[in-house]
Amino acid sequence: MRAAIFSSPGEKLSIQTLDAPRAGKGELVLKVRNCGICGSDLHMTEAHTIQPLPAGSIMGHEFSGEIVEVGAGLSGRFREGQRVAGFPFMCCGQQSACPNFSGAKIACTNGRGIGLGTSPGAYAEFVTIGGHGAHFLPDIVSFEEGALVEPLAVGLHAVDMARMNRGDTVLVIGAGPVGLAVALWARFLGARHVIVSEKAETRRVMAAKMGATDVIDPAKALTPQVEAIAGAPPDIIFECVGVPGLLNEIFMAAPRGCKVVVAGVCQQPDTIFPLIGIVKELNVQFVFGYRPADFDYVIEMIAKDRIDAGAMVTDRISLDQLPDAFEALRKPSTQCKVMVGF
Numbered sequence: 101m102r103a104a105i106f107s108s109p110g111e112k113l114s115i116q117t118l119d120a121p122r123a124g125k126g127e128l129v130l131k132v133r134n135c136g137i138c139g140s141d142l143h144m145t146e147a148h149t150i151q152p153l154p155a156g157s158i159m160g161h162e163f164s165g166e167i168v169e170v171g172a173g174l175s176g177r178f179r180e181g182q183r184v185a186g187f188p189f190m191c192c193g194q195q196s197a198c199p200n201f202s203g204a205k206i207a208c209t210n211g212r213g214i215g216l217g218t219s220p221g222a223y224a225e226f227v228t229i230g231g232h233g234a235h236f237l238p239d240i241v242s243f244e245e246g247a248l249v250e251p252l253a254v255g256l257h258a259v260d261m262a263r264m265n266r267g268d269t270v271l272v273i274g275a276g277p278v279g280l281a282v283a284l285w286a287r288f289l290g291a292r293h294v295i296v297s298e299k300a301e302t303r304r305v306m307a308a309k310m311g312a313t314d315v316i317d318p319a320k321a322l323t324p325q326v327e328a329i330a331g332a333p334p335d336i337i338f339e340c341v342g343v344p345g346l347l348n349e350i351f352m353a354a355p356r357g358c359k360v361v362v363a364g365v366c367q368q369p370d371t372i373f374p375l376i377g378i379v380k381e382l383n384v385q386f387v388f389g390y391r392p393a394d395f396d397y398v399i400e401m402i403a404k405d406r407i408d409a410g411a412m413v414t415d416r417i418s419l420d421q422l423p424d425a426f427e428a429l430r431k432p433s434t435q436c437k438v439m440v441g442f
Contacts, residue, residue, distance in 0.1 A: 104160075126172070136163070137162075138251065158215065160222035164237065166183055182236065190233065215227075249398045250390075255281025257394050258363040295330070296314070299318050306414075344370045359384075413439050
């Protein structure tokens, strides 16, 4: 099979030919149809990351595909040709009722992340997943929509963890894929105002299409802009960028009693001023990933045409175009979600 391989920080991904994977016990092999590029992939290839990516790794954890091989123990449940979105985590298989797939947790202690350095991902023609990680796609849901389930589930989980009330005013910092997904679900689940702070014009327009009721300028003081729109400061602020210094800026801007939900992935040391959070009695919630139940809900809402999953896709590329497109995303201009098709 052909795959995009990471060698070392500073080097472009290279397209190489490798042996195709085979399904072990409790595993499925998918023919990859679509895979999105995630900002976390970019972070993992940088020299300063706290999670160095091993040389020879295949990234790609936002994917969908068609089952081409069914491993031992799964033949009664799966068959070749079934269409699925892949949950990018392989359960260790040591428990028949793994809590990872009960809807309560994302990871067991012995599991492996797919496309994150421990198990090969979907920047390749074929990928191996665990049987528990196959989420069936109805015929009405395209493979591209199936590959968007993962980033949309990130936003859904963040909004769920925020314990948002209907009628709340929400401020979303950043209109990348995570911020757009948060905006979509915040509006879908009843926020009265979904105000997005974003400087890039392309993403400002996209935010308006994906749930934002208003878009504001991050170069100006945030809370006064929110108050001018909503008549009150934000109830919840979602940090969806993940750069050093931003969290403390949010602490400074947040009103007393505000909830701050950290969904942006900052992989560098950062500094906050705890006294600000103490004096304001801020409620800070970090969020990670999603639950299997989030995948099922996203697929159901796409199938019922309740959400427009494809609105965040700006570029569609081939595997051969992936190395150059990947590097271009380090300084994005008009790109948001770049989708690799096979």
